[in-house]
Amino acid sequence: MNFQTSFNQSKIICFNELKQSFKNWKIIVALVIYLVIMFASLNLVDDLQETLGNVDFPGKRDNIDVYDNIRENFGSLSIIVPFSLALIILPFIVLFMNFDSISNERNSNRFRYLLMKTDLHNLLLGKFFTSIIILSISTIFFFLITDVHLHFYLGESFNFSSLFYPWLFLIFYGASLSAFFILTSSFFKSSFGALAGGLLGMFALMIFSSIPVVGYFGLFSYLKFAVYSSFGKALLSVVMFFVLSILYLFLAYLKIRRSDL
Amino acid sequence: MTFIVKTSNLWKSYGDKKALVGVSLHIPEGEIYGLLGPNGAGKTSIIGIISGILRFDKGNFSIAGKKHVSQIKNLVGLVPQDAQLYYDMTCLNHLIFFAKLQGFNKLAAKQESLRVLKLVDLFSEQNNKVGSLSHGMRRRLGFAQALIGSPKVLILDEPTNGLDPSIAKSIRLLILELKKSNTTIIFSSHNIYEVEEICDSIGILNKGKLIKEGLIKNLKKTNSVFVSVRGLKKEVIKRIKKKHYVKRLNEGLNSLEVEFKHGDFTNDLLKFLIDNSLVIDKFKKGESLEDIFLDIVGKK
Structure with a gap:
């Protein structure tokens, strides 16, 4: 099957999954939970803006203004706080969206039907891209609304360009999470098993991120770069998330291929 | 006779359990081939392998000369036993989705979907959701899905299982109709009478092995007769057994099945029974498929 056909089939599956996703209450x-928490954090930001403006940082005495540093490299604090919250809640949101992406299809026997018409890799890519699209739209929607809110509420100037890097970071982070939960879902035939497996997998990744060699395969190891005021290191994280996404999807492919459907 | 589906020494195991043991099938093109066997015989496994969704351990198979799984996808249509569909979609959109996956563009997918809906008599249900269809209609929608792209080989895994007699009959008529378009149909069933009614050739599986294969008319013995008779006595049976042309005799409560060594001695046997004042209700020449099947699975 050539690349064009493969791309078309992944696209068809992706669009079908998107339609099915929005009929799915979960x-x-x-x-909604994701966006409510993110919007609620705006109030926290407003308070922090006020507090930070009045606090005498040690860095300030040494002519190093931490707040100004963050602001220069990462955008305003109004982006940092929801961004940091997203890093924490996104794993749970993505787990909820993807935990049964494979197990549900196998459980309903639709997997066999689909694999008669397309290849396994197209199916996996279609599901993967569906997740990315949903995350991209919801995250960019949130950041845009935040910037508009800050402009009209706090008098800050529009700064859409500062949205791009946090958004990109979150998308790649969410993508690697999606790939990971597609992988965990491929081990189970029941939705309950897939959910339990996803949760266990997530906690295992958290624990292993501190172990020297094993930690390189855990996507949480690369989160720490997000809070460095260094664009270069954040970009390294993005690259690693991309690499891990491919790795997790490849492992899911191998796992499903070796199983009987 | 050309064989469109050939399997050669196929082996398949699920852990320690051997599902298929060296199965070599030869399915003629343009015919309805019945796959018979008791539960656990390996019918679903062989169907899964031929349709490209199950891996096998050893051996090979080909469909229309093609061996690679990616090459056979568009040649085969499968109607699985437990067809699971997208219940939220309309029948038309459901078929359009699968047609697009097969490479049809948007317009062609719609046209093809409408064509197969007409074929299975579901044209009027095109805008109804799949979830609102009856069990029989969903089975027909499964047929429609398998017929997209006019596959050369259509595989039906117990297509009438669980359906009421009138719907089962309509499915059988549909199958006979599809045969006219030179589609090769592989029909897996427990229902021997159904297989005997519509199939041209059969393969009988038992415990993972192919025991018998061939045209039904060739498999059924013609040199035997089944007689339903009243007042059968032991002395009469003993005398029949001694006759030179009798190879085998099975007696029932009010019946006899006699296999002849050579030739057809039905008239001689009937005359003998009448001469011994026995009343013959009916007789039937040849062995039934049921007898062959039960003989093979050892439950006769």
Whole structure:
């Protein structure tokens, strides 16, 4: 099967998954929770803006203004706080969206039907891209609304360019999470098993991120770069998330291929 | 006779359990081939392998000369036993999705979907959701899905299982109709009478092995007769057994099945029974498929 055909089939599966996703209540609930928490954090930001403006940082005495440093490299604090919250809640949101992406298809026997018409890698890519699209739209929607809110509420100037890097970081982070939960879902035939497996997998990744060699395969190891005021290191994280996404999807492919459907 | 589906020494195991043991099938093109066997015989496994969704351990198979799984996808249509569909989609959109996956563009997918809906008599249900269809209609929608792209080989895994008699009959008529378009149909069933009714050739599996294969008319013995008779006595049976042309005799409560060594001695046997004042209700020449099947699985 050539690349064009493969791309077309992945696209068809992706669009079908998107339609099915928005008929599925759990996706809607996950996104609503995600956006509510993010918007609620705006109030926290407003308070922090006020507090930080009045606090005498040690860095300030040494002519190193931490707040100004973050602001220069990462955008305003109004982006940092929801961004940091997203790093924490996104694993749970993505787990909720993807935990049964494979197990549900196998459970309903649709997998066999689909694999008669397309290849396994197209199916996996279609599901993967569906997740990315949903995350991209919801995250960019949130950041845009935040910037508009800050402009009209706090008098800050529009700064859409500062949205791009945090958004990109979150998308790649969410993508690697999606790939990971597609992998865990491929081990189970029941939705309950897939959910338990996803949760266990996530906690295992958290624990292993501190172990020297094993930690390189855990995507949480690369989160620390997000809070460095260094664009270069954040970009390294993005690259690693991309590499891990491919690795996790490849492992899911191998796992499913070796199983009887 | 050309064989469109050939399997050669196929082996398949699920852990320690051997599902297929060196199965070599030869399925003629343009015919309805029945796959018979008791539960656990390996019918679903062989169907899964031929349709490209199950891996096998050893051996090989080909469909229309093609061996690679990616090459056979568009040649085969499968109607699985437990067809699971997208219940939220309309029948038309459901078929359009699968047609697009097969490479049809948007317009062609719609046209093809409408064509197969007409074929299975579901044209009027095109805008109804799949979830609102009856069990029989969903089975027909499964047929429609398998017929997209006019596959050369259509595989039906117990297509009438669980359906009421009138719907089962309509499915059988549909199958006979599809045969006219030179589609090769592989029909897996427990229902021997159904297989005997519509199939041209059969393969009988038992415990993972192919025991018998061939045209039904060739497999059924013609040199035997089954007689339903009243007042059968032991002395009469003993005398029949001694006759020179009798190879084998099975007696029932009010019946006899006699296999002849050579030739057809039905008239001689009937005359003998009448001469011994026995009343013959009916007789039937040849061995039934049921007898062959039960003989093979050892439950006769």
